[in-house]
Amino acid sequence: MKTTIKKAGSHVGNEVTIGCWLANKRSSGKIAFLQLRDGTGFIQGVVVKNEVGEELFKKAKEITQESSLYIKGVIQEDDRAPSGYELTVTGIEVIQQAEDYPITPKEHGTEFLMDNRHLWIRSKKQHATLRIRHEIIQATYEFFDKEGFIKVDPPILTGNSAEGTTNLFHTKYFDEDAFLSQSGQLYMEAAAMAFNRVFSFGPTFRAEKSKTRRHLIEFWMIEPEMAFVEHEESLEIQEQYVSYVVQAVLKNCRQELKALERDTSKLEQISAPFPRITYDEAIDILKKEGQEVEWGEDFGAPHETIIAEKFDKPVFITHYPKDIKAFYMKPDPGREDVVLCADLIAPEGYGEIIGGSQRIDDLELLKDRYNEHNLSEEAYGWYLDLRKYGTVPHSGFGLGLERTVAWISGTEHVRETIPFPRLLNRLYP
Missing domain, CATH: 2.40.50.140 (Nucleic acid-binding proteins)
Known part of the structure; x- marks a missing residue:
């Protein structure tokens, strides 16, 4: 048999x-x-x-x-x-009969193993990490299907940036300029106006020259978008989703977690609700820890780690300054200098795994933000249409798959959480 x-x-x-x-x-x-x-x-x-x-x-x-x-x-x-x-x-x-297999049980350097990534993924720990990745993907589909979302696939080739930044990979689209997508979010907003609750899952690209253990050039994002959902309800959906994924891995990947020597007691604490602090409160925490950070600055990895160490669960940092966040985020009605947004910071030093916000639904306010950010109405005109024809309160978020895999599996570097990583100096294999 x-x-x-x-x-x-x-x-x-x-x-x-x-x-x-x-x-x-x-x-x-x-x-x-x-x-x-x-x-x-x-x-x-x-x-x-x-x-x-x-x-x-x-x-x-x-x-x-x-x-x-x-x-x-x-x-x-x-x-x-x-x-x-x-x-x-x-x-x-x-x-x-294989001959002279290059990856032996002895120790090998990282560059050698990355050069042989096509073979390294056969090893027990790499195999376990990628099995956990699969379980997270499986649980993602289960969660959003259960919650009434449908999957919509945004384009990878786009004519504009979702974030309004210049960290894009440029290509020619016949006789036009095009870019590899850094987020499907704008398209998912259009889809939410058609289907109410939607999510995408696909590759995104950032032309950032980062070499940290948290960054990849090509990575995968899960991006839900929800009509008639405001900021607080979006946070509740995010924490329910993350809790669901963690519990699915604990249930179905015991052998893999054991192979990776993961301390599962820390994962067993992960259940909604998650703690919430404002950006202002985060600044106070950092200053008490001796960090030189001023209001209006974005947080780096060391800052996120210090904040995360105060909690046993992932923590939301909400209400960031408007000037350091994307143009489409809705200002807090009670305080115009901050926006209705949140980053979800994973425990144990794994950093931000989710960024999300309530989106601007007012046409005139969005036009003002276009002008502030020097955005072309020619390129973004279709996005304005969403505020002309039946605008509603709506929110969304993006979860970075590889960072989430790294956190749940206890893997030090995101290069081991994707089968074939694209890094600053690596396009092979």
Whole structure:
């Protein structure tokens, strides 16, 4: 019977065949231990010389790392194994004997591993991190479907910037200028006016020359947009969403979290509601901690970490100064110098994972912001139409997938949270 490592528990006591690769091996006299992987998980295959004979035992000892195999054996329960099962091997068919696999069990430098990223993702910890990424994506679809959202796909090639910045990748669109999208938000606002609650999930691009552990050039964003939803309700949806995702990973990725040696007690505390502080309160916290930061400055990674350390859960920082936020954010009706926005800061030093706001729904106010930011009405005219034809209060946010994966999995650098990262000096593999 052909099966997978993931389904091993359904075949205890039965002989099965698994298509797999040899991740590692060791031998002890007359027993060989084969660490096998098949993409669905890892399992140990035990080859006992006295049970299989000289020829099969010799074959087991000669298999090289990452050779591809069909392994036949009987599934046994084993409480000591990470998966709870092991395989007593009865047969081995070598599909291809790998030669000189470059990533050995010894230590390797980061650049070497990144040069071999196409192979590195096979290793146990990288595999676990990307499995957690998949679970977060799966939970995202489940949450938004349950909450009545529909998925809408904004374009990747655009004629303008969502943020009104210059950190864009420029290309030619036949005889016009075009840019790789840095956010699908403006298009999602249009979609929300058609479908009420929508979300997108896709790649975004920032031409920022950043080398920090939190930055990628190409990354993936989940961007919900909601009609008839104001600032406070948006925050409630954000904290419910993040809580849902964390609990899904805790439930479905126990082995992966264990492989990464993640302290799950910290994740088990993550449930809505999350604490909220204003930008003003954040400034006070930072000054009490000896930070030289003035009102009106944006926060950097060290500032976010200091604030996050005050809380056991993600914390919202709300009501940032209008002048350091995007043109489309709605000013607080009671205080014109700040906007109805929030950044969600993850615990344990992982920084901002969500940025969101209530959007300006007043046509004349949005026109004023166009003028303040020197935005072209020719490029953004269609966005003004959303305020001409049935404008409503609406809010939205964007969650950075890779930073979220890094936080939940406990991974130090975002380059390990995406299969093939694009970094400042890396376009290969």
